[in-house]
Amino acid sequence: EIVLTQSPATLSLSPGERATLSCRASQSVSSYLAWYQQKPGQAPRLLIYDASNRATGIPARFSGSGSGTDFTLTISSLEPEDFAVYYCQQRSNWLFTFGGGTKVEIK
């Protein structure tokens, strides 16, 4: 099973700042990595698929990069609605795994 490790666990930033979230896989997942945003009491929402493609309706301030084992989600300038928990996810064969999440909180 491929393990995804997200860092940091918590990111304390102010609105307008840049957020950089990391996701590291225990073995290569090629570009088959997705990112989700989850707000309290809500279901996760797809942000990025295949490492760097924004999902429909996702603002351009969200971007994803990486391949192999190291991936990054960048929020170029935090808006108030961006403070949430972010998860990465991969598929290997027919097994899916999620990272432990990064909470982006208001500083």
Add this chain to the structure above:
Amino acid sequence: QVQLVQSGAEVKKPGASVKVSCKASGYTFTSYDINWVRQATGQGLEWMGWMNPNSGNTGYAQKFQGRVTMTRNTSISTAYMELSSLRSEDTAVYYCARVPDFNWFDPWGQGTLVTVSS
């Protein structure tokens, strides 16, 4: 629009079973896999398994093998997840999610809270 609507909250006693439904609309139900993911309060996301609504084929995470069953009724575009031998650690929100292109989940259902308590 593509939507998944899940059944309501459940309270079950330890040892019982629970069956959660997930009704799809806005697309051809048999064209995309449905997966199930759960989340305990304050915890991360845990993948449980997948089902192909066309064939009925399934695949389960090893942790849930023998306790989970995923089925569907294509006539009403609804997927089901049944978890048996419930214990307190199974208390969580259970989500269904569509897999539109093999590798990611979109959209997700609104979630169903299952509480296991004596």
